[in-house]
Amino acid sequence: MRATPWFAAVLLLAACAPKPETPEQMAARMKAESDSARVAIETANAHFVRHIAAGRADSAALTYAEDAVYYPANAPAVRGRAAIASALKDMLAAGTWTLAPKTLTVEANSPLAIETGSATMAFVPGPKAPAGMNAAFTDTIKYVTTWRRLAGQWLVSNDISTSDRAAQPAPAKRR
Numbered sequence: 001m002r003a004t005p006w007f008a009a010v011l012l013l014a015a016c017a018p019k020p021e022t023p024e025q026m027a028a029r030m031k032a033e034s035d036s037a038r039v040a041i042e043t044a045n046a047h048f049v050r051h052i053a054a055g056r057a058d059s060a061a062l063t064y065a066e067d068a069v070y071y072p073a074n075a076p077a078v079r080g081r082a083a084i085a086s087a088l089k090d091m092l093a094a095g096t097w098t099l100a101p102k103t104l105t106v107e108a109n110s111p112l113a114i115e116t117g118s119a120t121m122a123f124v125p126g127p128k129a130p131a132g133m134n135a136a137f138t139d140t141i142k143y144v145t146t147w148r149r150l151a152g153q154w155l156v157s158n159d160i161s162t163s164d165r166a167a168q169p170a171p172a173k174r175r
Contacts (some may be wrong), residue, residue, distance in 0.1 A: 110149075
């Protein structure tokens, strides 16, 4: 009987196969991953805030993955770290920004994490502020950010936020 060696091999492979994760094990693993990711994400957010306050758009953009997408309100999506750095430079050229983010939740599973949060934001226009941005304002935003762990570092993959501030009316057209 030649099937016996094959049968023994199949039994040996089945015995060596990893056991599936139980729901309890999965919940415990994801909690540990989420707690660890939260620390790294809050640290990355603090670096981003410091770079924005110092006017360093290129350094702030290092928080984003090379292929990240930023979805600003009332504007087209910005794709890629270089384009995000350029958008941040334009933003910083308009004036001084102060950000204070607060992470509300982080849910992580392997190399992916989803952060939800809110932030207070203040803007003081500078001499190069474009039309429509010539007045100081404060705002509260809500955001959802997806993060990816790449080479051991958590980087923003997708970034979207919404404002609590009422939409500003379009400037009146002159005749």
